[in-house]
Structure formats: C-alpha cells, structure tokens
Amino acid sequence: MKVPVINSDGSQIHWIDINDISNVQRQKNDIVVHTNNGTFYQITALDDWKLLLGTTFIRIDSGILVRKDVIKEFDSKLQVVHLKDGSMLSVARPRIPLVKEAIEETNAK
Incomplete structure (x- = not known):
C-alpha cells in the first residue's frame, strides 16, 4: 500500500510504499515520515490536499x-x-x- 506524503519544503507530493517507511514521529504539529529515500511529512494542510486532488x-x-x-x-x-x-x-x-x-x-x- 502507498501513502501520500509531502517533501520537506511542501512543494511536491510523493507516494511512498509503507514497506519503505522506517519510522514515523510526531514533531510539534507535524507527523514526520522517515524512509531510506529521505524525510517526508504527512499531508495535513488543506493546501496540500488541494495540491494532491x-x-x-x-x-x-x-x-x-x-x-x-x-x-x-x-x-x-x-x-x-x-x-x-x-x-x-x-x-x-x-x-x-x-x-x-x-x-x-x-x-x-
């Protein structure tokens, strides 16, 4: 299964396979998703959903x-x-x- 995430500057949406996720952490108001290919953020802002949709x-x-x-x-x-x-x-x-x-x-x- 793949999940949508955004890159650190919020400019791109990526679909990552859950098997590529090494850990997920809460950092202040963000959910941070760590993979071997980098660090991404859970889509929580409406602007990010607009970009995705x-x-x-x-x-x-x-x-x-x-x-x-x-x-x-x-x-x-x-x-x-x-x-x-x-x-x-x-x-x-x-x-x-x-x-x-x-x-x-x-x-x-």
Whole structure:
C-alpha cells in the first residue's frame, strides 16, 4: 500500500510504499515520515490536499474543498452549495465567482 506524503519544503507530493517507511514521529504539529529515500511529512494542510486532488476540486471556504462535479447548485440567498448527495456547504463570499464558474463548467460537459 502507498501513502501520500509531502517533501520537506511542501512543494511536491510523493507516494511512498509503507514497506519503505522506517519510522514515523510526531514533531510539534507535524507527523514526520522517515524512509531510506529521505524525510517526508504527512499531508495535513488543506493546501496540500488541494495540491494532491488537483483541479477537479475547488476551495469554497477557508476549510472546505469540494469536487466540482458533485455541486448541484448554488443558493445565493443562503450562500451555500447544494451537493448531489443532498448535503449543503457554506461558500465564502470571495469564492462565489469560482463556484458559479465550476457549475457552468460542469453543466457544459
């Protein structure tokens, strides 16, 4: 099994085999993964998840990433997106144009 980790400067995501891990340590707020090929960090920040998930996901609020194709509609009165599974998520005001663009992009396919 492989797990995603980031390199020490946070610029790249690597998939490492669990058999290559020699030890895992907590250092302050980080989980540090040591291998024979170097030291990596567990993906814990939303920015790192965004990097991993790519352009199919958008940030709709400071703590929320959502896959574009699961957005059903945007409710401007409540300032939320309704997802295809029936759930709702809040949208930050500066992210509204991005959400509307994602809906148009998905509907155009």
